[in-house]
Amino acid sequence: MRRACRPVRSACLSGAAGAARTSTRDIARTAIQSELAKVAFDLFRREGFEKVTVNDLAAASGVSRSTFLRYFGSKEDAVLGAVDGQGEQVADAVRARPAGEDDRTALRRALDTVTESYRQAPDGALAMSRLIMETPALGARTLEKQNGWRPVIAQALAERGDPSRPTALGPLVRAAAAVDCLNIAVNHWTASDGHLDLDDLLDEAFAALAPR
Structure with a gap:
C-alpha cells in the first residue's frame, strides 16, 4: 500500500x-x-x-x-486597466446582496466596490478622473469598457428576480441607469475638486431614479 x-x-x-x-x-x-x-x-x-x-x-x-x-x-x-474587472466586481456584489432587497438598493450598494478606491486614495482618484475627463480618447475608451459592464450586471439582477427570463429588458435598463448614476456622480465629484462627498452624490443620483 x-x-x-x-x-x-x-x-x-x-x-x-x-x-x-x-x-x-x-x-x-x-x-x-x-x-x-x-x-x-x-x-x-x-x-x-x-x-x-x-x-x-x-x-x-x-x-x-x-x-x-x-x-x-x-x-x-x-490608464484604464482596472476598469475591465469592475463590472464583474459589481455583479458579484449584486449577487451577494440580501434576496429581499430591491434592485435599486442592491445596485447602489454594489457600486461601493467601485467607489472604495476613491475613498481610500482620493488624491490619486481625483487626478485619474481629471485625466479621463480632459482626454476625449480616455473618456470614449472608459464608456466602451463600461458598455461591457451592463450585460454582466444585468445578468446578476436577473438571477435575483426571474432567471427564466434572461432576455427581459428591465435588468439591462436598471444596470445601464446604475452605471450612468456612477458616471454623473464621479463627474460632479471631480468638478468640485473632490470637496463634495462622492457617496452623497451617488445617493442623490439614485434617488432621482425613485418612482414619484
Whole structure:
C-alpha cells in the first residue's frame, strides 16, 4: 500500500508546486503591470496624453515596446486597466446582496466596490478622473469598457428576480441607469475638486431614479 501511495503524493506535490508557480507568476505580473501603469500615468500627467506614444511609455518604464504591449494593448489601457474587472466586481456584489432587497438598493450598494478606491486614495482618484475627463480618447475608451459592464450586471439582477427570463429588458435598463448614476456622480465629484462627498452624490443620483 505504501508503494501505491507514493505516486499519488508525488502528483499532489507536483500539482501544488504548479499552482504555487502560477500564483507567483500572477503576483509578479500584477506587480509589474501596476508599476508600468504608474509610470504611464505620471508621464501622461506631465506631458499630456496625446503627446505621449507607446514608445515613450516603454522608454520611461525601461522596457521594450513589445514588453510594454504584453501588459497593455494600448496606451489607453495603461490608464484604464482596472476598469475591465469592475463590472464583474459589481455583479458579484449584486449577487451577494440580501434576496429581499430591491434592485435599486442592491445596485447602489454594489457600486461601493467601485467607489472604495476613491475613498481610500482620493488624491490619486481625483487626478485619474481629471485625466479621463480632459482626454476625449480616455473618456470614449472608459464608456466602451463600461458598455461591457451592463450585460454582466444585468445578468446578476436577473438571477435575483426571474432567471427564466434572461432576455427581459428591465435588468439591462436598471444596470445601464446604475452605471450612468456612477458616471454623473464621479463627474460632479471631480468638478468640485473632490470637496463634495462622492457617496452623497451617488445617493442623490439614485434617488432621482425613485418612482414619484
